Amino acid sequence: MVSLQHDRDFDPRHGIAVEIAKAVRRLTAHNPGPFTWHGTNSYLIGRAEVAVLDPGPADAAHMDRLVAAAGEGRIAAILVSHTHMDHSPGARLLKAMAGAPIVGCGPPRAARPLNAGERNPLDASADSAHRPDRELKDGDTLVVDGLCLTAVETPGHTANHLAFALDEGGILFSADHVMAWSTSIVAPPDGAMSAYMASLARLAERTDTRYLPGHGGPVEDPATYVAGLAAHRRKREQAILDRLTAGAQTIPEMVATIYADVDPALHGAAALSVLAQVEWLVERGLVRCEDGSRDTPVTLASRLAAT
Structure with a gap:
């Protein structure tokens, strides 16, 4: 890579x-x-x-x-x-x-x-x-x-x-x-x-x-x-998938782990980038709601972003 x-x-x-x-x-x-x-x-x-x-x-x-x-x-x-x-x-x-x-x-x-x-x-x-x-x-x-x-x-x-x-x-x-x-x-x-x-x-x-x-x-x-x-964004995407597989329920949870080496003052911006990645994952069918419904990227991403 x-x-x-x-x-x-x-x-x-x-x-x-x-x-x-x-x-x-x-x-x-x-x-x-x-x-x-x-x-x-x-x-x-x-x-x-x-x-x-x-x-x-x-x-x-x-x-x-x-x-x-x-x-x-x-x-x-x-x-x-x-x-x-x-x-x-x-x-x-x-x-x-x-x-x-x-x-x-x-x-x-x-x-x-x-x-x-x-x-x-x-x-x-x-x-x-x-x-x-x-x-x-x-x-x-x-x-x-x-x-x-x-x-x-x-x-x-x-x-x-x-x-x-x-x-x-x-x-x-x-x-x-x-x-x-x-x-x-x-x-x-x-x-x-x-x-x-x-x-x-x-x-x-x-x-x-x-x-x-x-x-x-x-x-x-x-x-x-x-x-x-491009490779960096693909790596971030895989990190998000790994955190979801491990049971992460919110974007703040994922940010705390994925961006552990980043200044905490920038975690808000990192959360928005994670939100963008999650929306793209949903668009491509790589992430879906637990109930299997055809949820929109906006709804799913907003649910994950909630603290």
Whole structure:
């Protein structure tokens, strides 16, 4: 089985636009945390005119730095990969400053229907006010400064997640779908494990040679790393099946064992990923209710999630 090796050698150089590829600079927002690590990476793509990808949270100081970094280059477009609060709210501030259209993912949406009484992570994590001027679908393109960016639909982390392929340099802006420093959280109903794994399989068929993610440093060997991510999720799935076979009745029980070596502060996020795995197991008929009924993934997963 392919092993997963994270790369956490990263200097965010907050406040500085760092050139990391031809006509590509990275400016990392100062919003560190357990899910953002050193902060959200905003990318400036182009020179004479610039597309700003993922302006980040609604941080006026970061918007000022993005405008300053663009310099004489006109900000022609504001690209958004997905609508988590650490990626998209800044787009509206930047639009007010630069007059550029917001382009990219559509408004937030759930990956599957909500169960009655289910708490919705979208309420806290999603930017419900996001409305792009132009919504991109898979294969749609945006040309800025002679550079062509192509939308690559990669649902899983969120239902509306987009990556963007640059037409030169073999670069894929992978946002939060693939990051070198950590695995991505997949939290139903915002995201879905079935979609996440399908998106990984899709990326595995591509020929991009370098990923520039939403947090942390580049992924320099995408093929190997994507294979490692898929193997890691399969290993987690087997661990869940093992715990269910051993008699585990709730997701917190499984998390305590499977994630025993993980900071307890992250167990809540781990529980959501386990929930996503359980839903996918039910979808494929690998897990079912004890009474043998054809229960929906939502109902079964919610029952297991109960403390």
